[in-house]
Amino acid sequence: MTNRWNLKNKKALVTGGTKGIGKAITQEFIELGADVLVVARNEADFLTLKSEIKSDKIDFLQADLSKAEDIQKVIEQTENKWNALDILVNNVGMNIRKKTLEYSSEEYDQILNTNLRSAFELSKQFYLLLKASQGNIVNISSVAGLMHLRTGSIYGMTKAALIQLTKNLAGEWAEDNIRVNAVSPWYINTPLAQTVLKNKDYYNEVISRTPIKRIGNPEDVSAAVAFLCMPAAAHITGQCISVDGGFTIYGF
């Protein structure tokens, strides 16, 4: 019974695990007994996180996941360190908010490569390790992948594609006992979201569209992610859970 509700000795890789939602996932995983490899560009944020967590069950891989060569580096270094993987959380994400007609092809590539290609490549290249451990993947999508929001079309496209990637991999890899799920947050209080939420009028508009009447905390998301990774969720695959304070069910 007890092992259904923890992540004891699971080896987890969390992309973008130094700030915001990824940081909360890393902290939650450590508390639940996992070893965590965090991937991000800036080591300073990792060192701050490590000093907060005070655990030797956390380590860092410096990589820019928008770059194909850095993705390869992450695969190689994870194999060298553990040669095993139980959990992959594809959390890294960024956005450039614009109207569709204003995007350059460089911006298109940057958003696609960071948000989508990294998840596709890491999932694909960790397949053998995940198969060996009967592990699982969680993709961090967004409610912007479910409906039109003001985030910009490219971000929405990547987040919708992550949900479809989740379904395809879940279907393909169920026979290998690899589960693949996704989580779709609405506004969560992180550095990324603060870039727009610092505008008081915008913030009030967001709250008016949120039945629970607050924006989410990173821990609201990390709890859902941790659950999906636990043995307790053994029969759940191919699903996308919205962590949105009721936003996606709020009609008129």
Ligand SMILES: NC(=O)c1ccc[n+]([C@@H]2O[C@H](COP(=O)([O-])OP(=O)(O)OC[C@H]3O[C@@H](n4cnc5c(N)ncnc54)[C@H](OP(=O)(O)O)[C@@H]3O)[C@@H](O)[C@H]2O)c1
């Ligand atoms: N916050 C929200 O309201 C919200 C809502 C829905 C969905 N989401 C999704 O949730 C995920 C996390 O968002 P967040 O708000 O927590 O973001 P955040 O606060 O900006 O944190 C992003 C994390 O990713 C890392 N990162 C960014 N670009 C990277 C790159 N090219 N290579 C490697 N690491 C990179 C950052 O570290 P470095 O800068 O050091 O690389 C940081 O650790 C994203 O996929 C986002 O789309 C967020």
